[in-house]
Amino acid sequence: MIIMYAACAVALFLAMNIGASGAAASISIAYGSGALPNRRKALLVCGIAIFAGAALGGSEVVKTIGSDIIPQSILDAKIVLIILSSAALSLFIANLMGIPLSTSEITVGSVVGVGIAYKALFINNILVIVSFWFIIPVVAFILALGAGKGIKKLEKRYPKLTSSGMRKPLSIFVIIVGFMEAFSAGMNNVANTAGPLVGAGIVTVSTGVIVGGLFIAAGAIFMGGRVLQTNGKNITSFSLLEGGAISGTGATLVILASIFGLPVPLTQVTSSAIIGIGAAQRGSAIFKERVITKILKVWIVSPVLSLVLSYGLVKLFVHADIYTLFVLFGVCTATLGTLSLAKTIKEDSRNYFENSGGI
Template sequence: MIITYTAIIVALFLAMNIGASGAAASISIAYGSGALPKKKVALLVCGVAIFLGAVLGGSEVVKTIGSNIVPSSILDEKVVLIILSSAALSLFIANLMGIPLSTSEITVGSVVGVGVAFKALFVKNILVIVAFWFIVPIAAFSMALLWGRGIKLLEKKFPAVKNGKYNKPITIFVIVVGFLEAFSAGMNNVANAAGPLVGAGVVSITTGVWVGGLFIALGAIFLGGRVLQTNGKKITSFSLLEGGAISSTGAILVILASVFGLPVPLTQVTSTAIIGIGFAQRGKVIFQQSIINKILKVWVVSPILSLVLSYGLVKIFVDTDIYTVVVLFSVSIATLGTLSLANTIKKENRTYFENSGGI
């Protein structure tokens, strides 16, 4: 019983961190474009929309996370606690860094890690999910790029649009589509906190989406400010109309994915859409910004990190296989040490040649 209560507490903690991270992927466009200039108001709108999305449309993705990645028969309270702890720890670290991390990638990575440890995976379903992790962001970038070029042509042909003559209706449009994007965040992300509990039979789907949606909303409202600032202000500047195009892209793609029960990386959808608009504005120079490089690296690392964490925790607390844990720890230390050494050598070489030490 203690393990069950602990798993529920960790799930609620994870839900709040999902809200904190998901804020950047849902309402940051309305905030960054100036449609909702006050951060507190933007986060409140985000929270309400996330809760409604979770309650009204979150059940299909919950079923996918709970039973379509690994057999639900291996999901007991202890295993669910491992999955949620791995996901929560990964996401908490990312939130401290202010990086808009994909909660779907983290949660799926944690579930897959458990499946690897038990040698029980629905590989075909996993491959479909991972494929859409690539397809959906690429589609978002392409759609946003087309939107951006179309907006440039529109503003060139009708200068009044660019000069702010139609700002009021455009502002309303951006707020509406921003709300819909946050709604889609609730639909897709509530499964990341509730799915493992539902799969283990700890809570029903209805209870999972209601309570999970509430705590994700609270996380967005009270903890989402830093990630909101990162996604809304630090990648590229954009107009109201461009902001509406980005939110529309995210809302359409994520709602469609949620209807079919696909957990997709919402932050990647929004961030790649923002990059698509930036590419339409400024060309390939947008890819040189360090914030984008940082986000891309975390996207790659996040599912692997959560997979290794959950796998290692299963080996410690379920299999009591200390030897495997020692190997994992050693590999991690060796990898970090190699990367650190390579970085040090690179810096030394740069200093050497800058001081005329080269040939």
């Protein structure tokens, strides 16, 4: 009973942190563009949209996380606690290191780690989920690129679109699509906290999406100010139409994915849409930005980090296999050492050539 209560507590803690990070960022374009200039009102709109999305459309992704990745027979209170703790710990470690992880990816990674420990995975379902982690951001880029080029032509042909007289209707448009993006965040992200609990039979689907959605919304409203401020400052180079295109692209794709029960990374979808708009503005020069490399690293690091944590916790606390931990520690140490060595070699090589030691 204590373990069950602990699992529920960790789920609610994770929900609050999801709301404070990725979910709060979903309204940042409306806030940063000035369509919703008041931070408190922007977060309130975000919270309402998140809760509505979770309550009305979060059930399909919850079922996927709870029963379509590993057999439900594996899930009990202890395993659920391990899954949720791995996801929460991954987020915590990432926050310390300043790495923006996808909550959907770390939750799926945590569940997969448990499945690997038990040698029980629905491989076909996992391949479908992972493939869409790449397909949907690519589609977001293409759609945003097309929208960006279309907007450039429209603004050139009709200069009135950029005039102060059009600001109010365009602001309303941006607020609406921002609401829909936050709605999509609620639909997709509530599964990260409710899915394992539902799969283990600890809560029902309806209770999971309502309570989970409520806590994600609360996290966005009361703790999302810093993320909103940071993300809002990063979008000032976009016009209102371009900002609306970014939010609209992300919202549409994530809502569609949620309807089909696919947990997808909203942050990567939005980032890909931003890159698409940037490519429409600047052409291929956008691909020289370090953000591209950063996104690719996030795609890889997010699920792998939580997978390793959940696998290790199962081996330690369920199978009492302490030797596996030594192996994991050795692999992590070797990986970090190799990366550090490669960086040192690269720096030495650069210094060698800069000091005329080379050609």
